[in-house]
Amino acid sequence: MDGTVTDVGVQPVTLARRQFDSLVIGAGGGGLRAALQLATADANVAVVSKVFPTRSHTVAAQGGINAALANVLPDNWHWHMYDTIKGSDYLGDQDAIEYMCRSASHLVYELEHAGVPFSRLDDGKIYQRPFGGQSQNFGGEQAARTCAAADRTGHAMLHTLYQQNIHAKTHFFDEYFAIDLIKDDEGFVLGALVLEIETGKPLLIEAKTTLIATGGAGQLFRTNTNARINTGDGMGMALRAGIPLQDMEFFQFHPTGVAGRGMLLTEGARGEGGYLINKDGERFMERYAPHAKDLASRDVVSRAISTEVREGRGCGPDGEYVLLKLDHLGRDVLQKRLPGISDTIRTFLHIDPAEEPVPVFPTAHYTMGGIPTNRHGQVVVPIDQGEEVIPGLYAAGECACVSVHGANRLGGNSLLDIVVFGRAAGNDIIEYLSNNRYHRRLDEASVDKAVDHLQRWDLQGEGESVANLRNELQLTMEKYCGVFRTEVVLAEGIEKVLELQQRMADVRLQDHSRIFNTARIEAMELENLFDIAVATVVSAHARQESRGAHSRIDYPERDDVHWLKHSLYYKRDRRLDYKPVTLKPISVESFPPKERVY
Amino acid sequence: MRFRIYRYQPEVDNKPRMQEYVLEEIQPGMMLRDALLKLREQDETLVFRHSCGEGVCGSDAMNINGQNGLACLTPLSNLKEPVEVRPLPGIPVVRDLVVDMSQFFYHYRAVKPYLKVHDPEPEVEFLQSPQQREKLDGLYECILCGCCTTACPSFWWNPDKFRGPAALLQAYRFLADSRDQATTERLEDLEGPYRMFRCHTIMNCVNVCPKGLNPTAAINNIKKLMVKDMI
Ligand SMILES: Cc1cc2nc3c(=O)[nH]c(=O)nc-3n(C[C@H](O)[C@H](O)[C@H](O)COP(=O)(O)OP(=O)(O)OC[C@H]3O[C@@H](n4cnc5c(N)ncnc54)[C@H](O)[C@@H]3O)c2cc1C
Ligand code: SF4
Ligand code: SF4
Numbered sequence: 001m002d003g004t005v006t007d008v009g010v011q012p013v014t015l016a017r018r019q020f021d022s023l024v025i026g027a028g029g030g031g032l033r034a035a036l037q038l039a040t041a042d043a044n045v046a047v048v049s050k051v052f053p054t055r056s057h058t059v060a061a062q063g064g065i066n067a068a069l070a071n072v073l074p075d076n077w078h079w080h081m082y083d084t085i086k087g088s089d090y091l092g093d094q095d096a097i098e099y100m101c102r103s104a105s106h107l108v109y110e111l112e113h114a115g116v117p118f119s120r121l122d123d124g125k126i127y128q129r130p131f132g133g134q135s136q137n138f139g140g141e142q143a144a145r146t147c148a149a150a151d152r153t154g155h156a157m158l159h160t161l162y163q164q165n166i167h168a169k170t171h172f173f174d175e176y177f178a179i180d181l182i183k184d185d186e187g188f189v190l191g192a193l194v195l196e197i198e199t200g201k202p203l204l205i206e207a208k209t210t211l212i213a214t215g216g217a218g219q220l221f222r223t224n225t226n227a228r229i230n231t232g233d234g235m236g237m238a239l240r241a242g243i244p245l246q247d248m249e250f251f252q253f254h255p256t257g258v259a260g261r262g263m264l265l266t267e268g269a270r271g272e273g274g275y276l277i278n279k280d281g282e283r284f285m286e287r288y289a290p291h292a293k294d295l296a297s298r299d300v301v302s303r304a305i306s307t308e309v310r311e312g313r314g315c316g317p318d319g320e321y322v323l324l325k326l327d328h329l330g331r332d333v334l335q336k337r338l339p340g341i342s343d344t345i346r347t348f349l350h351i352d353p354a355e356e357p358v359p360v361f362p363t364a365h366y367t368m369g370g371i372p373t374n375r376h377g378q379v380v381v382p383i384d385q386g387e388e389v390i391p392g393l394y395a396a397g398e399c400a401c402v403s404v405h406g407a408n409r410l411g412g413n414s415l416l417d418i419v420v421f422g423r424a425a426g427n428d429i430i431e432y433l434s435n436n437r438y439h440r441r442l443d444e445a446s447v448d449k450a451v452d453h454l455q456r457w458d459l460q461g462e463g464e465s466v467a468n469l470r471n472e473l474q475l476t477m478e479k480y481c482g483v484f485r486t487e488v489v490l491a492e493g494i495e496k497v498l499e500l501q502q503r504m505a506d507v508r509l510q511d512h513s514r515i516f517n518t519a520r521i522e523a524m525e526l527e528n529l530f531d532i533a534v535a536t537v538v539s540a541h542a543r544q545e546s547r548g549a550h551s552r553i554d555y556p557e558r559d560d561v562h563w564l565k566h567s568l569y570y571k572r573d574r575r576l577d578y579k580p581v582t583l584k585p586i587s588v589e590s591f592p593p594k595e596r597v598y
Numbered sequence: 599m600r601f602r603i604y605r606y607q608p609e610v611d612n613k614p615r616m617q618e619y620v621l622e623e624i625q626p627g628m629m630l631r632d633a634l635l636k637l638r639e640q641d642e643t644l645v646f647r648h649s650c651g652e653g654v655c656g657s658d659a660m661n662i663n664g665q666n667g668l669a670c671l672t673p674l675s676n677l678k679e680p681v682e683v684r685p686l687p688g689i690p691v692v693r694d695l696v697v698d699m700s701q702f703f704y705h706y707r708a709v710k711p712y713l714k715v716h717d718p719e720p721e722v723e724f725l726q727s728p729q730q731r732e733k734l735d736g737l738y739e740c741i742l743c744g745c746c747t748t749a750c751p752s753f754w755w756n757p758d759k760f761r762g763p764a765a766l767l768q769a770y771r772f773l774a775d776s777r778d779q780a781t782t783e784r785l786e787d788l789e790g791p792y793r794m795f796r797c798h799t800i801m802n803c804v805n806v807c808p809k810g811l812n813p814t815a816a817i818n819n820i821k822k823l824m825v826k827d828m829i
């Protein structure tokens with residue numbers, strides 16, 4: 001299988017090839033859950049990840065995973081479904097949301113059986129804490145639905161899922177960077193071109209199915225809660241393969257990032273009883289959300305903080321942040337329930353949260369948009385009146401848009417999303433494999449194109465630097481596509497981002513070595529970020545309403561008549577298209593859009 | 599601020615060398631990782647792993663002024679100049695500060711780091727009291743950074759046979775889990791003169807763990823379990 005010589009570009013390269021039934025790109029929670037499903041069904045699966053699996057950003061998730069276990073307060077999946085739809089500002093697809101909320105308990109028990117060290121209640125059951133946007137009885141009292149392993153739930157889940165994959169003997173390609181999808185004329189996806197980072201050698205992985213599970217794109221913004229690797233590579237790969245991205249204008253800003261630094265302080269801090277105050281010591285969320293207060297939805301709290309600061313009620317010498325008060329919780333609760341963020345606060349702010357309130361400000365956090373899929377994880381694109389499946393291609397997790405989060409994700413729903421749809425994709429792939437037993441002929445033109453893409457970075461000489469352009473892009477996105485948006489600012493944003501993107505052509509690397517060349521990886525990551533940035537500002541500019549995380553000062557109201565629809569952005573001509581929101585669930589009554597108050 | 603950084607690029611260097619760097623602008627609160635990123639803007643051939651920036655992913659373990667630690671959690675203000683930065687000791691260097699961790703992960707996999715349950719699974723969760731769950735604190739938080747194992751003299755001498763502190767801590771994480779039913783099997787797997795008994799309680803591992811975990815205590819607890827299992 002190895003050692004086929006292909007004549008590509010200027011220098012012929014020896015392109016090694018490997019064949020698998022199924023390729024999974026990404027070893028975060030989404031990719032690992034899918035891989036586990038496949039490996040236990042004896043499919044021949046390869047998992048490619050640009051970092052060692054347990055370094056994936058799922059490891060950073062803190063607060064927990066939602067499931068209506070009713071271990072602490074009464075609960076059921078239907079209430080969870082309602083909260084998720086309301087949280088999404090009615091842009092979420094109700095069939096997918098029903099599917100997710102119905103499967104939640106089963107999947108959390110499954111994680112527990114696999115070894116996740118959840119915190120416990122006195123009766124031995126899984127500990128659950130209240131999180132934002134959760135209610136009992138369709139909008140009634142606060143619910144406690146978020147299953148937690150202290151404030152290290154993502155770490156606990158990711159390590160457990162990796163461990164289970166070791167047990168299942170999944171085949172891992174650690175520290176391999178996926179460059180582009182391989183696709184044939186009939187639209188089948190046949191695998192991907194990847195690069196072994198340690199040796200700098202490209203490898204063609206042929207597979208009957210390819211699942212993209214590459215996570216979010218928080219690196220679009222300067223101040224963010226995301227890891228350096230969160231550059232949305234899978235979304236970039238999809239765009240280049242002609243697949244649109246859905247709902248990219250909806251980017252979640254988390255209310256409580258460490259001011260000036262961006263790292264996350266979980267919503268669980270407010271779930272455990274913490275609250276926000278302004279410079280007058282006022283608990284200002286009571287004004288914005290009289291009922292849910294500090295546990296209103298994230299978009300609501302982020303806007304409230306930004307408004308407090310803009311109207312001069314911010315704290316600190318320059319009035320640039322508000323304070324998160326935790327000291328009244330006491331050292332015990334902090335140590336037991338919030339040990340991770342207590343460490344972070346001590347390390348990065350030199351503050352003892354048991355003594356002093358903590359400076360916080362909204363920070364870019366979560367990519368609601370992504371690669372459009374149905375609830376089986378299949379990638380779908382519109383054709384004529386309906387939708388068509390891209391054969392062989394799947395997506396799951398933060399890079400996908402299924403869409404369960406709509407215009408605003410509820411805390412604790414993403415860890416759920418990744419396991420629910422990672423598993424669903426795994427199951428659908430198993431079925432696809434049973435109907436498609438043979439590899440299709442490889443499309444050499446598509447391979448050549450991917451190899452050319454890689455070889456572009458061999459260009460020598462003087463030029464722009466990746467680091468510079470990345471910094472400029474992040475600043476531009478923060479300034480022109482942040483929490484509050486307007487027509488004028490967004491139009492300017494599009495221009496600026498496009499100008500910057502043009503300068504990518506002038507970038508030259510100084511490092512042309514093969515072995516562990518991270519400059520080349522960062523360059524390709526930046527290419528992806530640029531494509532996603534354009535998708536984000538263009539989609540945001542077009543949407544003339546305020547919904548969830550997309551907040552337009554010039555169109556302050558939600559407009560269901562014109563805008564109750566998903567955006568689809570295509571790279572080619574920067575075209576926008578739209579498709580209807582699925583308001584019909586699978587088995588229960590629809591929740592029609594109504595005014596959203598917390 | 600002055601830095602001396604270990605450089606080795608096998609395509610051009612015959613042997614490793616130390617390179618001097620100077621960083622003019624040091625902001626308060628800056629961590630070593632921030633500084634390395636700034637230095638990379640001067641010289642993009644300087645290579646190291648990193649990702650989360652907050653001590654949870656375990657990517658950026660390195661040897662800093664003679665001690666293993668995470669660059670992202672090491673404040674510059676605590677460091678003596680010139681700051682000497684080297685790759686983790688005792689394992690092969692791939693390039694610059696990037697090391698080959700295969701041996702480390704081999705031992706991790708070898709302790710079968712997954713829950714083993716023989717009983718049929720219940721419909722709901724396994725019950726575990728808060729006290730039983732507390733036994734996992736200080737164990738499950740390991741980020742597999744490798745600071746401990748690569749600081750352990752016993753591992754330097756027997757990297758192929760001694761499991762090392764990180765893997766042993768994980769072995770104990772499952773032994774300590776009230777849900778796990780493979781105690782005897784796990785203990786048997788650690789018998790013999792090398793796998794665990796090479797540990798001479800030198801405590802290097804405890805001193806360097808950036809998450810404040812205590813592999814030595816875990817190893818001692820395994821030994822106690824072995825004695826108990828014999829009786
Ligand atoms: C700080 C923080 C806290 C959070 N807390 C919570 C919480 O409490 N509850 C909750 O529900 N959600 C939370 N979230 C959100 C949630 O953690 C993420 O949305 C989710 O973990 C994403 O998982 P994933 O599997 O889609 O992607 P990731 O875990 O990001 O994994 C992506 C994978 O893709 C790989 N990859 C990417 N690009 C390439 C490429 N080009 N080639 C090869 N491999 C590639 C990476 O190596 C990685 O393995 C939090 C997010 C953050 C940032
Ligand atoms: S205590 Fe044991 S494991 Fe830890 S450094 Fe010493 S010899 Fe190694
Ligand atoms: S025990 Fe500590 S030092 Fe060792 S790998 Fe785990 S986190 Fe790193």
Ligand code: FES
Binds near residue numbers: 651656657
């Ligand atoms: S960068 Fe993740 S631990 Fe330091």
